Amino acid sequence: xxxxxxxxxxxxxxxxYDVLLESAKPVINHRSKSFHKLYEELxxxxxxxxxxxxxxxxxxxSGTGAVEALAANFGPGRKALVPATGEFSSRFAEALRxxxxxxxxxxxxxxxxxxxxxxxxxxxxxxxxxxxxxxxxTSPGVRLSYIDKLCREAKSxxxxxxxxxxxxxxxxxxxxxxxxxxxxxxASQKCLSAPPGISFAVxxxxxxxxxxxxxTFYFDITRYLEYSRRSETxxxxxxxxxxxxxxxxxxxxxxxxxxxxxxxxxxxxxLYRAFEKLGFEPFVKEEYRSRTxxxxxxxxxxxxxxxxxxxxxxxxxxxxxxxGKLRDSIIRIGVMGRIPLRELVALICAMGLExxxxxxxxxxxxxxxxxxxxxxxxx
Ligand SMILES: Cc1ncc(COP(=O)(O)O)c(C=O)c1O
Numbered sequence: 256x257x258x259x260x261x262x263x264x265x266x267x268x269x270x271x272y273d274v275l276l277e278s279a280k281p282v283i284n285h286r287s288k289s290f291h292k293l294y295e296e297l298x299x300x301x302x303x304x305x306x307x308x309x310x311x312x313x314x315x316x317s318g319t320g321a322v323e324a325l326a327a328n329f330g331p332g333r334k335a336l337v338p339a340t341g342e343f344s345s346r347f348a349e350a351l352r353x354x355x356x357x358x359x360x361x362x363x364x365x366x367x368x369x370x371x372x373x374x375x376x377x378x379x380x381x382x383x384x385x386x387x388x389x390x391x392x393t394s395p396g397v398r399l400s401y402i403d404k405l406c407r408e409a410k411s412x413x414x415x416x417x418x419x420x421x422x423x424x425x426x427x428x429x430x431x432x433x434x435x436x437x438x439x440x441x442a443s444q445k446c447l448s449a450p451p452g453i454s455f456a457v458x459x460x461x462x463x464x465x466x467x468x469x470x471t472f473y474f475d476i477t478r479y480l481e482y483s484r485r486s487e488t489x490x491x492x493x494x495x496x497x498x499x500x501x502x503x504x505x506x507x508x509x510x511x512x513x514x515x516x517x518x519x520x521x522x523x524x525x526l527y528r529a530f531e532k533l534g535f536e537p538f539v540k541e542e543y544r545s546r547t548x549x550x551x552x553x554x555x556x557x558x559x560x561x562x563x564x565x566x567x568x569x570x571x572x573x574x575x576x577x578x579g580k581l582r583d584s585i586i587r588i589g590v591m592g593r594i595p596l597r598e599l600v601a602l603i604c605a606m607g608l609e610x611x612x613x614x615x616x617x618x619x620x621x622x623x624x625x626x627x628x629x630x631x632x633x634x
Contacts, residue, residue: 258571259571260571260572260573261573261601263572263588263589263590263594263602264573264589265422265445265547265591266393266422266444266445266451267451268444268445268446268448268589268591268592268593268594269448269593270503271503271506271593273502273506274449274450274506275499277495277501277502278496278498278499280495282494285487285488285491285492285494286487290486291485291487293494294313294483294486294487297311297497297501298311298313298483298486300505300508301455303504303508304425304504304512305429305439306431306512307431307457309457309458309459310457310458310463310480310483311483312456312457312476312479312480312483313455313488313492313497314454314474314479315452315453315488315491315493316452316453316454316474317442317444317451317452318421318440318445318454319346320454320474321421321441321454321455321456322350322419322421322440323471324471324474324476325387325419325438325440325456326347326351326353326387326417327350327471328466328467328471328475328476328477329385329417329438329462329465329467330350330351330354330385331355331467331470332355333357333383333385333467334356334358334359334382334384334385335348335356335357335358335359335383335385335417336358336385336386336414337359337361337388338360338361338363338368338374338399338405339360339362339363339369340363340368340388340389340399341389341392341393341394341397342393342579343389343392343421344360344389344392344419347389347417348387351387355470359377359383361374361377366396366397366538366539367539367540368400368543375405375408378409378412378414385414385417386405386414386416387417387418388402388406388416388417388419390418390419390422390423390427390429391421391422391426391427391546391547393421393422393545393548394577394578394579394581395539395550395585396539396545396550397545398543399543400542400543402434403434406435406436407434407435415437415438415462415465416434416435416436416437416438417438417439417440418436418439420440421440421441421445422445422446422591423547424441424442424445424446425446425447425515425516425519426445426446426546426591426592427516427519427546428520429516431457431459436457436459437458437461437462437465438456438458439457439458440454440455441454441455441456441457442455443499443503445547445589446547446591447500447503447507448503448506448507448592449496449499449500449503449504450499452493453500456476458476463480473490475489519546519590521628521629521632522590522594522599522629522632523546523549523590524546525625525626526549526588527544527549528622529622529623529625529626530549530551530603530622532618532619532622533607533617533619534554534610534616534617535551535553535586535606536551537551537552538550538585546590548587548588548589549587549588549590550585550587551586551588552584552585553585553586554610554615556613557609557613558583559576560576562574562606562609563576563586565609566606569605572602572605574587574588574589574602575588575589596626596629596630599626599629600623603619603622603623603626604619607619607622
């Protein structure tokens with residue numbers, strides 16, 4: 256029997272049937288009025304989601320594509336400061352280097368971010384042209400909690416702000432205009448509950464006037480801007496995936512954007528407490544803890560890899576291990592998008608039982624009790 260997996264990994268997430276079915280509709284011409292309508296709806300829905308009227312560009316590529324587009328169009332010949340938050344800040348730094356930026360990384364301990372003071376000090380010494388940040392670094396589950404202040408400080412010094420918000424868009428507070436985010440990268444398959452394959456960039460006027468074109472062909476933002484004026488993309492887009500993303504966004508807007516974001520935040524906090532009651536220690540200190548990817552050290556006798564295998568084999572629940580050096584030392588639980596409460600209840604019970612099976616204490620009832628108020632948030 257092919258039992259459907261419950262995806263509690265840091266993306267992709269399970270997608271609702273109405274959203275999946277949009278992709279089953281006939282393929283449309285990407286140079287037609289029907290496509291223009293879809294494109295305009297998507298741009299409008301992304302603007303509503305993010306509360307901005309900034310330029311929105313759509314890429315047929317996973318999140319890395321949008322991040323690479325930022326690196327390729329803003330990095331060349333510039334000095335870039337990158338606060339280290341984990342694997343994804345390393346990737347951002349690497350992409351910037353590949354496209355000819357001089358990069359200075361503000362180092363931090365694994366599972367943490369450098370303090371704002373340290374970042375500002377290095378900013379004033381290095382005098383970058385841009386700061387490239389990962390709002391929510393999915394690899395250790397680190398949230399750059401002072402991102403609003405850092406963006407404001409950067410803008411007040413005339414520095415461009417680039418943000419990889421791939422695992423935060425829709426799942427955490429995000430005020431593009433108020434904070435002063437010049438270029439943001441987002442993707443379809445995480446907190447927006449759409450299938451993977453689409454990513455997007457959101458650009459301010461300052462960003463558009465600072466473009467350096469000609470270093471990439473597929474991701475040349477200048478070309479995308481030209482085509483966006485006629486509600487098209489330069490190259491053949493994944494029209495079916497765009498339809499699904501549009502329907503996922505419409506669902507979020509109907510649910511209420513603020514309510515959707517609150518759901519993520521108010522779901523994550525009690526879950527940290529619940530897993531602590533099962534014996535799992537949060538990997539990241541409270542100040543920088545992600546609201547969409549929860550990472551934990553397992554009790555000493557519990558192997559992260561074996562736990563993941565047991566959850567997958569016995570319960571069809573998929574959670575993740577660490578990335579890179581953290582591969583076998585932590586577990587990561589993605590709590591993104593549309594997760595029925597029953598799946599969280601099942602996860603807690605299954606993890607608690609696995610811990611108990613090894614003769615260790617796990618307060619399953621206490622952990623479940625932490626979720627008691629979520630019913631109200633889910634509505
Ligand atoms: C913060 C962050 N940036 C970038 C990416 C890359 O996205 P993708 O795997 O869709 O290319 C991810 C994916 O997990 C991510 O979490």
